[in-house]
Amino acid sequence: MHVERPIEVRAFRQRLLAWYRQSKRDLPWRRSRDPYRIWISEIMLQQTRVAAAIPYYERFLERFPSVLELASAPEPDLLAAWAGLGYYARARNLQRAAKTILELGGFPRDHASIRELAGVGDYTAAAIASIAFGLKHPALDGNAIRVLSRLTAEQGNIASSVVKKRLVAFADRLIDPRHPGEFNQALMELGAVVCVPKEPQCPVCPLHRLCAARLQGREKELPLKVPRPSPIEVEKQLLVIQKPARILAWQRTALSRRLAGFWELPEPEQLPAAKIGAKIAVFRHTIVNTNYSFHVYRASAGRVPKGFHWLSTKKLNEVPLSTTAKKALACLARREGDLRYGE
DNA sequence: AACACGGGGTT
């Protein structure tokens, strides 16, 4: 593209920042430069939409106002605060990093040290360094990558490390040394609200006259998308086994590959002696590349094997409950016209 | 480089 000459780089920065300052969304984490708050927001926003993160962000900061509370929290509290957001390794890494920060005696203030925190990769390190500390490191998330791919009419697959390096190098020349945090956020904001994947809003884009893809009329084709494998369909059954004020459940151990520490409803395979009763509901749920149909049944326990617990229904809101268990219990509550279980 | 990891809003 044509922005490589200094004069054009300045025009690029000026247009982008002017646009951002005028049209940026008022987001909770944009009201502070406290590295703790910026960090929490960046972790929450990993692969997570802004609208989904906002209510979690507010609640999380109330419950864990600083590194100290986060570092010393019981893990179940942490998981309960994160339940429903997904990617639960983020919550665990958050606490590991909080302990590191305490050991360091404060939040690390340079890019390399921030990058070493658990759960902080290239993007997040650059985002924190630039937004909280004003350091000049380009932060390329999915939005920024899309914007830059279009600006340069990038032909390569954006999944490849070569192409990513090329885009980072490009961003490194563009980034405004005086306002790196704003610059990074502006690029991401542009990708989030204007340079969107499907129908980019080129007429209102402050950069459209500098955009190579636009000049070639190929803005909708770029960046190149690689087809992903089609999801697998899986049917599963869940059992609702109750006694007064209690429900039978089990907890995933730390060894569980996913959802470690979360409480689940039993499945028939785990309880061979269970007597399956009436069907309560069917709901669907997607995890990564698998589409599940969960069939929920009432049942009675027979003999209760090791590892199962009669969980108090009152405590359901205090423990980390998997989303599938929550959905099943919501079905049950709807059916009984009673809100004991639910949110 | 490829894969696993959650969940849900948007198109």
Next chain:
DNA sequence: AACCCAGTGTT
């Protein structure tokens, strides 16, 4: 029904 989201860690 895809697509994809302010990605990271592991293999």
